[in-house]
Amino acid sequence: MARPPQIRPEIGDERGLPVRRLRDPEHLRALAHPRRMEIIDLLIADGPMTASQCAARLGDSPASCSYHLRQLARFGFVEEAAGGQGRNRPWRWVPVGNQIESAGSPAERSAAEALGAVIEGRNIDRIRRYARHGATDPWREAGQTSDWAIRVTEEELVELGEAISALLIPLQRRTFDGDAPAGARLVDVLTYLMPRAGASGDQTDA
Structure with missing residues (x-):
C-alpha cells in the first residue's frame, strides 16, 4: 500500500530554535488529538518506540497507535528511526517546536482553537499529576x-x-x-x- 505524501508545515527559526508555523487547518488538526500528544510526549521522554511499545505504555491498541504515528509522520511531527522493519519499526520525535498562529480564516481559527483546547487539557492534567505525586518526588524541593x-x-x-x-x-x-x-x-x-x-x-x- 502506498504511503500518503508528507505534508510539512513551514519551519522557521525562533531565536535559535527551529519552529513550525502551524496555521493550516490540516496541520493544526493533525495535532489536535490527546492520544497524539501522549505519543509525542513518550517519544520525547523515552526515545524511539514502536507502535506496540507506545500501545503498551498508553493502554491502547497497536493498530490505533500505528495510525496516529502515521498521521504524525505525514505532517513531520515524528519520523521513522533507524532499525526495525514492518510493524516493528521504531518512530522518533522530530525535535522542532510548534507555534500556533490563529489569525486567518474562520477555518484556521477554528482549528487553532481545537488544538488549543487539547493543549490546555494536557497542561491541566500535568498540573493535577504533579499535585498528586509531587510530595513524594525525589526532586520535590526543587519543583x-x-x-x-x-x-x-x-x-x-x-x-x-x-x-x-x-x-x-x-x-x-x-x-x-x-x-x-x-x-x-x-x-x-x-x-x-x-x-x-x-x-x-x-x-x-x-
Whole structure:
C-alpha cells in the first residue's frame, strides 16, 4: 500500500530554535488529538518506540497507535528511526517546536482553537499529576508552583515574556539536541502571561 505524501508545515527559526508555523487547518488538526500528544510526549521522554511499545505504555491498541504515528509522520511531527522493519519499526520525535498562529480564516481559527483546547487539557492534567505525586518526588524541593498578579504596561508584559524565553531557550536547545547533562530529567514549564479580562487598566488604591 502506498504511503500518503508528507505534508510539512513551514519551519522557521525562533531565536535559535527551529519552529513550525502551524496555521493550516490540516496541520493544526493533525495535532489536535490527546492520544497524539501522549505519543509525542513518550517519544520525547523515552526515545524511539514502536507502535506496540507506545500501545503498551498508553493502554491502547497497536493498530490505533500505528495510525496516529502515521498521521504524525505525514505532517513531520515524528519520523521513522533507524532499525526495525514492518510493524516493528521504531518512530522518533522530530525535535522542532510548534507555534500556533490563529489569525486567518474562520477555518484556521477554528482549528487553532481545537488544538488549543487539547493543549490546555494536557497542561491541566500535568498540573493535577504533579499535585498528586509531587510530595513524594525525589526532586520535590526543587519543583515549584506559584501564581502572581502584577500590574504592568503592555510593553512590560512583552518584555517579561521575552526575558522568560531567554532563560528557557538554551535549555530547550540542548533538549532538542540531546545534550543535557547526566542526571537531567524532563521538567514541564507552563507559562501563562494572561491579561485579566475585564480588569481596569487604571491603578487603584488597595
